[in-house]
Amino acid sequence: MYGLVNKAIEELIVTSFGEDQWLLIKQKAGVDIDVFISNEGYSDDITYQLVSAASEVLGMPVRDVLIAFGEHWVLNTATHGYGAMMRSGGTSLKAFLINLPNLHTRVQMIYPNLEPPRFECQDVKDTSMSLHYFTHRPGLTDFVVGIVQGLGKLYKTPATTRITALKSAGDDHDIFEVTWTLPDP
Ligand code: HEM
Known part of the structure; x- marks a missing residue:
């Protein structure tokens, strides 16, 4: 998916839960990309991994994320x-x-x-x-x-x-x- 999707996930996490939680989520997801570029394509796996790591780190069901x-x-x-x-x-x-x-x-x-x-x-x-x-x-x-x-x-x-x-x-x-x-x- 285009990078703007992952950027939007980052923005949601950082504004609602803080930068530290985002860094933990990225680490858990095994994603070592510093900056997502909106108009660049990324593997869908990255988006799925970020959502599932957010669920684990924040203790929220995937559905709620x-x-x-x-x-x-x-x-x-x-x-x-x-x-x-x-x-x-x-x-x-x-x-x-x-x-x-x-x-x-x-x-x-x-x-x-x-x-x-x-x-x-x-x-x-x-x-x-x-x-x-x-x-x-x-x-x-x-x-x-x-x-x-x-x-x-x-x-x-x-x-x-x-x-x-x-x-x-x-x-x-x-x-x-x-x-x-x-x-x-
Ligand atoms: C102007 C506003 C919007 C923009 C710029 C936008 C853009 C995008 C982009 C870039 C993707 C990733 C797909 C890819 O990169 O191949 C996407 C996926 C998606 N969009 Fe939108 N979108 C917009 C509004 C909406 C709205 C209003 C809906 C309403 C239901 C929607 C539903 C979805 C869904 C469900 C996906 C996930 C991909 C899938 O189901 O296959 N989008 N969109």
């Missing part, structure tokens, strides 16, 4: 670093999720070797939809959960996700029932 990372991705990395691209996604959670299938196509203009996930929205209603997530990468279901939660916060429409299909349990791909609360008019 991925959810925190997903929220951080939306509320910090994407909004600060890629604000224009995020804004082009729309002005509500629903609009943003509907536009999600196009988002990484735009990201691909900056990062040409991107191997992006693919999303499809089905059964779109006023306060719910089913979000289909296709990827060749295992284990990132809870990252998507965190991203959707972060988007709910960003648009001030708190969102919950219920997983109704899991590739890791033999289904074709992951499916999330996303429900959100609209603000009072």
